[in-house]
Amino acid sequence: MSDTYRSAACETEVEIKIERSRFIGWVRPVNSEQEAKQCIAKRSQLHRQATHNTWAYRVNPELDIRFASDAGEPTGTAGEPILRAILHLDLMNTLVVVTRYFGGRKLGIRGLIDAYGTTASQALAAAGSVDRVSADSYELLVNYPELDQCLHLIKTVGGKVLTADYLEYVTLRVAIPQSKVADFLSQMPPIVKIKDPL
Numbered sequence: 001m002s003d004t005y006r007s008a009a010c011e012t013e014v015e016i017k018i019e020r021s022r023f024i025g026w027v028r029p030v031n032s033e034q035e036a037k038q039c040i041a042k043r044s045q046l047h048r049q050a051t052h053n054t055w056a057y058r059v060n061p062e063l064d065i066r067f068a069s070d071a072g073e074p075t076g077t078a079g080e081p082i083l084r085a086i087l088h089l090d091l092m093n094t095l096v097v098v099t100r101y102f103g104g105r106k107l108g109i110r111g112l113i114d115a116y117g118t119t120a121s122q123a124l125a126a127a128g129s130v131d132r133v134s135a136d137s138y139e140l141l142v143n144y145p146e147l148d149q150c151l152h153l154i155k156t157v158g159g160k161v162l163t164a165d166y167l168e169y170v171t172l173r174v175a176i177p178q179s180k181v182a183d184f185l186s187q188m189p190p191i192v193k194i195k196d197p198l
Contacts, residue, residue, distance in 0.1 A: 003134045003158075003177040005061040005092040012127035018115045020103025021051075025123030028095045033059050033067075036095045043097045051102040054078035054116060057095040058086050061134050062178070073100075073116075077109055081117030085124055093132070096120045135175040137162065141193040142170040149189060157184045 011028045026043060030036045036057040044053040056068035056079050066087075068079030082096050098119045107115055142150050147170050154161060154172075157180035165171040176184045188194060 003179050004131050005134065006090060006129050007092055007132050008094040008124065009128040009130040012123060014119070014123045014126050016119055016122060017103075018118075019105045019107055019111070021105070021107070021115070022099075022101040022103065023115055023119040024099040024101075025119040026097045026099070027123045027127040030057065030059060030093055030095045033057070033065055039095055040097060043099070047099045049101075050099045052078065052100045053097060054082060054100070055095065055097040056080075056083035056086060056120075058083070058091065059093050061092045064092075073112060074109060077112035078116045081113050082120040085117055085120035088121075089124060089129060091124070091129060094124075096123060098123075133175075134178045135159070136178055136181055137173060137175050138194055140170075140172040140174060140188075142172060143192075144170065146189050146192055150192060153184065153187055159184065 008027050008029045013024060013026045015022060015024045024047070028039055030039060036059055040055050047053055052071045052073050054069060054071040054073060056066070058064070058066040066083060068083040070076065070078040078098065082098055086094055086096060098116050140150060150172065151161070154174055157176060159174050159176040159180070161172055161174050163173040185194070
């Protein structure tokens, strides 16, 4: 199992005009299906005067969850072309919403497919892509004598220390690649207190 996946690098918006209609493509990296749905709801509210707010997302590198919506456009003319643009770049944890303001001229089935696909592709190109790592976060309470051993183990499994507080105990918040979690937990000294993924 690989812990690395590609995602949209940043939130981006592009606008293009096709046969008098305005198409606004909006891309956002998301960490879960719930986050994607919340973003879709907010985006639809922002553009509530639009003719259509169509969308597609692909999330969860382990389960590869993907959904698309035509949002009132003819079946297969909006959501699917947007999803294909995401899949073409093999992006994960990525949401694309394409908003259409109708300009008075119908595009036809082929025209709609091209318009939504083109808008999604241009928005994704503008956002760029980046490699990310699937990781679980843990909080460790470490006695000072075990600190070096813990830090060495975190480094060995390819993890990262996100924050460190040095008080009576050392509190470490760490991110561990998902494929290494079992190794990490089994090798951690028993004296170290571990809180479940945050």
